[in-house]
Amino acid sequence: RCCTVARAPGPTRGGASAQPSPASASAIENPCGTAPGIRARLCEADVFCLPGVPDEMKAMFDRDVLPVVRIQAGGRVVRQRLLRCVGLGESDLGEKIVDLMARGRNPEVGTTASSGEIGIRINAVAESVAAADRMLDETERELAGRLGSVIYGRDADTLAGVVLRLLRGAGATLATAESCTGGWIGKLLTDCPGSSTAYRGGVVAYSNDLKTGLLGVPAEMLAQDGAVSASVAQAMAIGVRERCGADIGVSVTGIAGPGGGSAEKPVGLVYIGVARADSVEAREYRFGADMPRTAIRLRAARTALNRVRLLLVEEESSFDGRP
CATH class of the missing domain: 3.90.950.20 (CinA-like)
Structure with a gap:
């Protein structure tokens, strides 16, 4: 299992962490800034703490986190899709898709809410990109059938x-x-x-x-x-x-x-x-x-x-x- 956390302690003037790192942690070099990241082991999970600056976080994620995720996935492919919704409250929407959000389901379905909009994340794990995409398509069709015009777009749509x-x-x-x-x-x-x-x-x-x-x-x-x-x-x-x-x-x-x-x-x-x-x-x-x-x-x-x-x-x- 692998867990990612979006922020690490901020740097001091000299670039070192302002807070002590766990004894089991190791520093992750930041190629785009001064704030380092941290990798540690928590129970059975690898925990990565990365700076919150988007460009820095993405560069470190691609270089230091994604390879670990791929190894721990056993060569399997993880694909994600985001459906964008508006016009229905999060609790009301959740009631319509509660079975699809069951723990341990593949594809995994979850929601996030922000100022009247709701994002539905679909994560599929499969042996190939094509197989994962088929799983995403099937779940998206099911969601569309239940939610109809509440879904206004996907991924980068506004x-x-x-x-x-x-x-x-x-x-x-x-x-x-x-x-x-x-x-x-x-x-x-x-x-x-x-x-x-x-x-x-x-x-x-x-x-x-x-x-x-x-x-x-x-x-x-x-x-x-x-x-x-x-x-x-x-x-x-x-x-x-x-x-x-x-x-x-x-x-x-x-x-x-x-x-x-x-x-x-x-x-x-x-x-x-x-x-x-x-x-x-x-x-x-x-x-x-x-x-x-x-x-x-x-x-x-x-x-x-x-x-x-x-x-x-x-x-x-x-x-x-x-x-």
Whole structure:
């Protein structure tokens, strides 16, 4: 068995470890930096502690850890795949695939969660690359059958990248209207090279007068329903779609905290609107009053992108005649 740990004690000014090493440990030279790694034996496992700097850790892993893993695997091949999911909580998702995560199963299946997204790791051990890939394919098909559109991509895919790919496939464009997310949706989209082929642009309208002046949200609506409401989210989505000349408009308005909430409209309350030329819809989300401001904003941005993704997937399925 082999166990890897991502961090080692930091170096002192002279480059030596700031903490004593276990008596059974040996140092691992760092070819890219000053912080050494450590290899030790713990019970029946080899333990490797590597610096946290990604480039340094990868170089040391490839040179010093991977060969040991291969030897201990007895010549067998270890292949990994990551499925990316959004729109379902980790516990709810886990209930759907609990049998696939059984201890000792090959392929091994596990989950990790981060700000509204869940990664499903599949690790297969086999006698050859082809055999391992067949095992990965079979498990991925089973997961896809259970989770459906909750899975949005795999490995290096990003949610924004998938949305842009779907937009290009549909020959459609997108515009964004943001309040509490402050331009985060636009950032996620423009982080992707070539986003200008499908992303028209956006409006960050934080104040009510800009919601009216830039997006056409009626002042009476703001006075009656408040900026954080389904009606305002709908009006923002319609307004940005029309003003940016896009096929789809998506909007976000909410209370990111830590202040500004009330019993009726608590911190974490967010409305997301999506508008097409012939339809508009807004949905309410409650991300939790105790969640940090940054986490609420990131979850809102990702949820908005997922709303657009699901719309495009549904339209694609209808066009193809699929149920």
